[in-house]
Amino acid sequence: MPNNDINVKVICSNSTDPWYNLALEEYLLRDINENEIILYLWQNDNTVVIGRNQNPWKECKCKKLENEGGKLARRLSGGGAVYHDLGNLNFTFVMDKNLYDLDRQLNVILQAVRSFGIDAEFSGRNDLTVHGKKFSGNAFYFLDKSSYHHGTILVDTDFNKLTDYLQVSKEKINSKGIDSVRSRVINLSELSDILTTEGMKRSLIDSFENIYGKSSTVINVDNDTYNIQELYDKYASWEWRYGEAPKFDITFDKRFSWGGFELGLILKNGHIKEAKIYSDAMNSHLIQKMSSCLLDIPFIMDKIINTIGSISTDEADKLIIDDVTHWLIEKSKSI
Structure with missing residues (x-):
């Protein structure tokens, strides 16, 4: 009514x-x-x-x-x-x-x-x-x-x-x-x-x-x-x-149930100087937050995983963070 x-x-x-x-x-x-x-x-x-x-x-x-x-x-x-x-x-x-x-x-x-x-x-x-x-x-x-x-x-x-x-x-x-x-x-x-x-x-x-x-x-x-x-x-x-399409030093990509995820990193002196995430995930704010939180941290997989995992968000977006961190844990075993 x-x-x-x-x-x-x-x-x-x-x-x-x-x-x-x-x-x-x-x-x-x-x-x-x-x-x-x-x-x-x-x-x-x-x-x-x-x-x-x-x-x-x-x-x-x-x-x-x-x-x-x-x-x-x-x-x-x-x-x-x-x-x-x-x-x-x-x-x-x-x-x-x-x-x-x-x-x-x-x-x-x-x-x-x-x-x-x-x-x-x-x-x-x-x-x-x-x-x-x-x-x-x-x-x-x-x-x-x-x-x-x-x-x-x-x-x-x-x-x-x-x-x-x-x-x-x-x-x-x-x-x-x-x-x-x-x-x-x-x-x-x-x-x-x-x-x-x-x-x-x-x-x-x-x-x-x-x-x-x-x-x-x-x-x-x-x-x-x-x-x-x-x-x-x-x-x-x-x-x-269009924005910049920089040449990344490191790129990880995977397709999840909620959408595609491609993480590109530019490094300097072992630290992340630029992080870009391309994704068709529905929550644009979360994707932006995930990329910005990685700036200036050391390129250490445990540090990247813990930083993403510590993002404060609601229950609906927790699935995305959990999927990404579990995937990166598996990736880290082969690096």
């Missing part, structure tokens, strides 16, 4: 520029009011969006994408790389952190999709599926007082370009028991003759207002609606999207 005490807003972006849309998403996250929730709907044209801690050159055929007029973007949240075009609709629930309720948020999406007679369900760590095939990937990001949950909805995406631009590791594909990216995804338009991205947008708004309460108005925004040039410049910058 809707909660009439919640301030409910719907914002739709008319821009198809990923750097603007991600900048606006962060602006809304940092500007959210107490007891407020926003459904933000947006689309990017011919874009690959990578997770906060991913290596762009490993996830995407960057040169091919840019030579063909596409854009690479990097989001705040963790998770894996995704392809966006105008056959895909993106949603973001931006909210006061006290309102975060994943089941309720997912119900908005599932209710909207089911209104077209499609039997959708939540599956795995972050996927929405139909008949075992994925049509939506979800990711999450938290600040002290606000949070967002965002994702994709494949309505009529060009899967040829999706498979052309994305480079998915064989280990990731094999871990899901499939033989290709194309075999595990589905466009919802394949399941309904009347479903369009515009129709899905209307259905999402109806579902959102049915669950959270009626919005006073749907706000349509253009590139100049908000003063977010500084955030736009960040998302458009080479440093944010």
Whole structure:
């Protein structure tokens, strides 16, 4: 049932520029009011969006994408790389952190999709599926007082370009028991003759207002609606999207049930002077914390293991820390 005490807003972006849309998403996250929730709907044209801690050159055929007029973007949240075009609709629930309720948020999406007679369900760590095939990937990001949950909805995406631009590791594909990216995804338009991205947008708004309460108005925004040039410049910058790809002295990598993990270290006088972790793990904050805690410590495996193992975190992330430390203990036996 809707909660009439919640301030409910719907914002739709008319821009198809990923750097603007991600900048606006962060602006809304940092500007959210107490007891407020926003459904933000947006689309990017011919874009690959990578997770906060991913290596762009490993996830995407960057040169091919840019030579063909596409854009690479990097989001705040963790998770894996995704392809966006105008056959895909993106949603973001931006909210006061006290309102975060994943089941309720997912119900908005599932209710909207089911209104077209499609039997959708939540599956795995972050996927929405139909008949075992994925049509939506979800990711999450938290600040002290606000949070967002965002994702994709494949309505009529060009899967040829999706498979052309994305480079998915064989280990990731094999871990899901499939033989290709194309075999595990589905466009919802394949399941309904009347479903369009515009129709899905209307259905999402109806579902959102049915669950959270009626919005006073749907706000349509253009590139100049908000003063977010500084955030736009960040998302458009080479440093944010690509960053440095240093030549590491030591590299360890492994795929776990929760995602891939690649640790690269640069050493000087036996101490770690730079540590970089590439990962599609969902918790981007934890990955950042793990890499930063290794700076300036001696390159001694017991010290690395104990430092990572001592990171203070919640129970949900303890699995990642335990997996990484146990794996490094085994690695240390062969060094």
